Amino acid sequence: VTLDTPSRANFLAVCLYELIQRSSRPLPAGTAMIISDGMKARIINDANPVVMSGDGPADYTIKAGLGVLLKILAHKGPLLPAATVRVRLRGNPLKAWALLRAIRC
């Protein structure tokens, strides 16, 4: 996985890149868009996976505050109860949960 234009990457993209690098679990195929506290970043999982800052086409979207996202990613128990209703998903929800599960610490 590479981080696109590191010197211009937003904080969210830097966070996602760091998490993916550490993760040993496979990422779901396709392009994910994460929207968090005014920041947007995409994870494009194709032959050359890349994390990009900013807007663009995506197969599915996860929208949550940075605080909520970090809480979910730090939570050790089952994924769903921790999320409650503060996460909005668009597109394929199964892929979205698979992504969150993959990058959990």
Add this chain to the structure above:
Amino acid sequence: MLIEDLVGALGAQRVDVSEQTRWDFAKDLTEAEPRLPDVVVRAGSVEHVQTVLRLSRQYKVPITPVVGGFNMSGLTIPECGGIALDLSAMNRILEVNETDLYMLIEPGVTWEQVYRELGERHPSLRFGYSTAPPTTSVLANGLLDGQTNLSLRYGTTGQWVNGVEVVLADGEIVRTGSGAFGVSWCAGPPMPNLTGLFINAHGITGIVTKMSIQLFPARRYRKRYLVPAFDESSLCDFMVKAAHEELCDDLAGLSWPLSKMALGASPGTSPAPGEPVFYCIIDLSSNDRAELSLRERRVRRLLKGDAFAGLIDAASTVQTFPQLKKFIELPARVDFLLDHPGGGMSFIGAYGPASQWSRAITAGMNTMASHNYPPVTLLRPMQGGHYNLIHHLVLFNRDSEEERNRVRALNEKLCEGLLDLGFVPYKTPAWVLRRFASRLDPGFRKLQHQIKVTLDPDGLLNPGKWLT
């Protein structure tokens, strides 16, 4: 000869004239030009300091006190050579008084040492910690009016000093504060504040060998949050309001490059679109859980509006990103800021009025961006909001003369802008005082000169600092 007399009085193991050692004491992290001392002397006691000062006076050789080895602003560069007096081996915590809330420390006592001592033996007490490396000197920070995570509540570390023991240029020992009566070091008042002669004096009036500094009662419950903020003006408004309401132990704003660099990213020259410009650290504490919740609720109300994202729990942040632990937990470690080619670090930090805070921050960050440096900036309201901190940090390649000159130009511009808005640089480099001397009140300059001449008639104590 001086060297033989130093060896005769202190022993050869305390006197070092090797070039390697002298180079270690010739420079600091900043763009300041190195100057070699002629000899490095390692003091182990007050008597050693007295001996060195008497010999320095006898031979008319300048003397520069040094402690932590992580020096900034060129304050410990021996401008006129002479003796570099290393005080780091004087590193005892002589007393911790739980009831009277102070500790008596020597110059070499580090933040880490205090953190361990209080954690292991005095859990009912707490102390503020600077963002300087944990191996640096608490006493030096107190003498330089540094800021810590408890500065919002209690002001600069210089304001916590009850009194000092100091060796004057003639080798005589003086004690200030209540310690002058020899019974307790618990307070400065009601003694005349002679301690002030040695705070922010940069070692030109005497060499401090002991310091009584205040400790504070620990609180049972603590919470730390991060809040992304999208514009500095709203962040300043929030921090000033929260400071006036006395809600928090600490409020600190960290600009966007700092947060990304803590995660290992290289900073850009401007924030990405939609990115928060600051991350605000909020510390809350109480001995009562219900009171803590009330404080938290009030903070949330003050944070209403589009300028802020939600509160992020620092504990889950550290759990997700363990590398942030050293930055978010205390004592903080900022070693990641030195992990770049050339390893140079310089800063302009200043205290000034809340009414001009937002303007000064924007101007400073714009100045940094226009000089092609990422605006690494730290903000903090101080002492309940009576004055506020702006701290601009520059990372650069110290091996490049061109870049050292660029940093000099940037720092001068930053200082000019800050002084125009009423912000006064702390840990003030000598070049700032010389460059902006005409702005200083002539009466102040005259009085300071008279004090210097009285305490150090031969001008041997850290020459080249302040306006000496």
